[in-house]
Amino acid sequence: MYRGVLGLIFVSLCLCQAPMQAQDFTLFDRDVQIHGFASQGFVHTSDNNWLTMNTSGFGSGEFTDFGANASTQITDKLRIGAQLYDRNLGGLGRWHPTLDWALATYKFTPWFGIRGGKVKTVMGLYNDTQDLDFLHTFALLPQSVYPTDLRDVTLAHTGGDIFGDVPMSKRFGTLSYTAYAGHRSDSPYSGFAYLVNNDGAVFKSFGGLQYGGDLRWATPLKGLLVGVSRMNEDLTLDFLNGATDVRLNSTSDWTNQYYGQYSRKKLVVDAEYRRYWTDLGIQGVPMIQEDVRGWYVAGSFQIAKHVQVGSYFSHYWLNYPISGLLSSGTGHDYDKVITVRVDPTRFACIKLEGHFMDGYGLPDQYPNGFYTANNPQGFKPNTNALVIKAGVHF
Amino acid sequence: MKHLKAFLVGAGWTILVGASAFASEVKIIANPSVKADSISAHELKSLYLEEKNSLNGTHVEPVIERRGPAHEAFLRDYLGQTDDELQRYYQTLVFTGKGLMPKTVSSDADVVAYVAKTRGAIGYVGVSASVEGVRTLAVADSRGGERQLITRVEPEYPDDLQKRSIGGTVRLKVFIAANGGVEHVDLIGGNPILAESAAAAVQKWKYAAANSKTTMEISVPFDPKR
Numbered sequence: 001m002y003r004g005v006l007g008l009i010f011v012s013l014c015l016c017q018a019p020m021q022a023q024d025f026t027l028f029d030r031d032v033q034i035h036g037f038a039s040q041g042f043v044h045t046s047d048n049n050w051l052t053m054n055t056s057g058f059g060s061g062e063f064t065d066f067g068a069n070a071s072t073q074i075t076d077k078l079r080i081g082a083q084l085y086d087r088n089l090g091g092l093g094r095w096h097p098t099l100d101w102a103l104a105t106y107k108f109t110p111w112f113g114i115r116g117g118k119v120k121t122v123m124g125l126y127n128d129t130q131d132l133d134f135l136h137t138f139a140l141l142p143q144s145v146y147p148t149d150l151r152d153v154t155l156a157h158t159g160g161d162i163f164g165d166v167p168m169s170k171r172f173g174t175l176s177y178t179a180y181a182g183h184r185s186d187s188p189y190s191g192f193a194y195l196v197n198n199d200g201a202v203f204k205s206f207g208g209l210q211y212g213g214d215l216r217w218a219t220p221l222k223g224l225l226v227g228v229s230r231m232n233e234d235l236t237l238d239f240l241n242g243a244t245d246v247r248l249n250s251t252s253d254w255t256n257q258y259y260g261q262y263s264r265k266k267l268v269v270d271a272e273y274r275r276y277w278t279d280l281g282i283q284g285v286p287m288i289q290e291d292v293r294g295w296y297v298a299g300s301f302q303i304a305k306h307v308q309v310g311s312y313f314s315h316y317w318l319n320y321p322i323s324g325l326l327s328s329g330t331g332h333d334y335d336k337v338i339t340v341r342v343d344p345t346r347f348a349c350i351k352l353e354g355h356f357m358d359g360y361g362l363p364d365q366y367p368n369g370f371y372t373a374n375n376p377q378g379f380k381p382n383t384n385a386l387v388i389k390a391g392v393h394f
Numbered sequence: 395m396k397h398l399k400a401f402l403v404g405a406g407w408t409i410l411v412g413a414s415a416f417a418s419e420v421k422i423i424a425n426p427s428v429k430a431d432s433i434s435a436h437e438l439k440s441l442y443l444e445e446k447n448s449l450n451g452t453h454v455e456p457v458i459e460r461r462g463p464a465h466e467a468f469l470r471d472y473l474g475q476t477d478d479e480l481q482r483y484y485q486t487l488v489f490t491g492k493g494l495m496p497k498t499v500s501s502d503a504d505v506v507a508y509v510a511k512t513r514g515a516i517g518y519v520g521v522s523a524s525v526e527g528v529r530t531l532a533v534a535d536s537r538g539g540e541r542q543l544i545t546r547v548e549p550e551y552p553d554d555l556q557k558r559s560i561g562g563t564v565r566l567k568v569f570i571a572a573n574g575g576v577e578h579v580d581l582i583g584g585n586p587i588l589a590e591s592a593a594a595a596v597q598k599w600k601y602a603a604a605n606s607k608t609t610m611e612i613s614v615p616f617d618p619k620r
Contacts, residue, residue, distance in 0.1 A: 076453035110446040
């Protein structure tokens with residue numbers, strides 16, 4: 001705990017002052033770019049423990065991540081690159097580095113390109129950038145749509161994309177499309193693995209075929225973007241229950257996401273809605289059904305050269321078959337958030353964020369931040385949280 | 395009535411020729427390997443946002459300045475973004491594997507030096523910067539006639555063509571030097587039999603001086619009933 005706090009102070013005081021620059025070098029007559037980032041957070045909550053950390057006492061600094069990538073242009077149209085990512089968030093990640101993305105991209109024309117390998121999935125406004133803290137005003141993106149503990153579900157696929165930008169005319173703006181297909185594989189240190197392992201079972205794997213697309217329209221109204229994403233999955237959850245190997249297969253699993261963003265000068269307003277449906281069972285007999293619907297509205301404003309303020313309202317709920325029997329606080333989460341972000345240098349940021357939550361979801365089904373294993377005393381209906389985060393990038 | 399007709403013709407010409415060039419506080423420069431004399435503002439934006447990476451078949455590599463008046467002017471005039479927004483845009487590309495950070499240098503002199511030695515490089519510098527060893531590209535845009543036509547010479551309309559009611563519109567691309575003189579003219583479309591006359595007249599036109607070369611597309615009408 002104290003190590004995390006010290007890390008936060010260290011990152012804030014030392015690295016913020018470092019003149020960090022991207023590092024380039026030449027390999028086989030090609031320029032190779034190296035970039036990286038790191039962040040350290042601290043979370044204190046009033047009641048329930050959150051995000052698999054022990055946040056309700058003094059708080060927790062087990063909120064660290066970092067990554068580094070290398071990319072190069074091989075030919076005029078071919079580019080390759082890869083990024084390693086590591087995080088420790090309470091019981092998640094546990095300092096096990098992962099290959100975040102590793103891909104080759106070939107762009108035939110501005111309106112048609114292909115990329116293959118392990119690819120960050122384009123979905124909604126922030127799915128592919130959700131780990132990149134320095135790109136966002138908020139320390140935690142709205143958890144109704146981007147639950148950080150369950151990020152493996154949508155984050156990346158091993159497969160391929162086709163993509164492009166189709167300029168129409170000045171009157172009609174630009175359409176951008178991405179279509180993808182590949183394999184999803186959750187880390188054994190992900191949220192669902194943590195849930196399974198703390199439920200008396202032993203997680204083996206969770207993943208399968210994933211395919212879908214994203215269509216976004218940069219409208220002729222300057223600053224207005226709207227889009228829609230769709231993801232379909234054919235999943236298998238494999239775990240040991242005692243000595244028995246249990247395999248649950250999805251009969252139906254899909255996600256729809258609708259989004260819009262308006263930016264004008266120093267103001268950015270986002271809104272997104274996501275519905276996630278899954279039906280996992282054994283030989284067609286449903287065992288787990290989830291119908292999760294989340295949405296948020298967020299706004300941020302740059303009040304000074306180095307200072308942004310922001311706020312969002314985030315809400316998700318589960319249509320659970322026995323929702324009528326759910327107790328207060330169960331099956332939903334309303335999260336009201338205010339944030340201040342300060343960028344002391346071009347390569348560093350510090351964020352101070354308050355969360356005021358009503359509800360804790362359905363911890364044994366779709367945890368979304370709240371896990372029974374971390375709250376053995378039971379859940380309180382409301383949780384207030386203070387999040388402090390500092391990060392650097394180059 | 396005759397004066398009214400002349401006024402209307404003149405107004406029509408003004409509208410037609412006032413179409414599509416504008417001046418900026420920066421010059422766009424390119425390595426001599428880039429096979430282009432001009433670039434549209436839309437192409438320039440697409441190159442810098444990495445939506446495209448070639449110009450007239452040549453692979454192009456953009457270079458940006460870290461800060462300074464030329465950088466500010468370029469962001470304002472061509473990209474419509476702040477420096478923070480542009481950096482976030484590039485970082486999104488870089489950290490998701492969807493692009494590379496453009497070469498970034500510190501001054502106009504560094505831009506010129508890098509562009510001069512790097513095949514396919516394209517950059518921007520302040521209008522007063524020395525641009526030895528690089529090619530200066532004219533920029534065309536549809537934002538409206540900021541390059542004012544000062545002197546217009548009417549094209550010759552051969553009598554026999556007019557009597558036979560042979561007319562139409564000639565479309566030309568005009569390359570205008572910073573001092574306002576017409577450097578050269580390319581035929582884009584229209585009646586070829588009238589093109590020579592139209593081009594010869596436009597070569598004699600004079601525009602207001604500007605900070606850099608520009609291009610514009612114009613239409614020259616030949617009306618047999620005129």
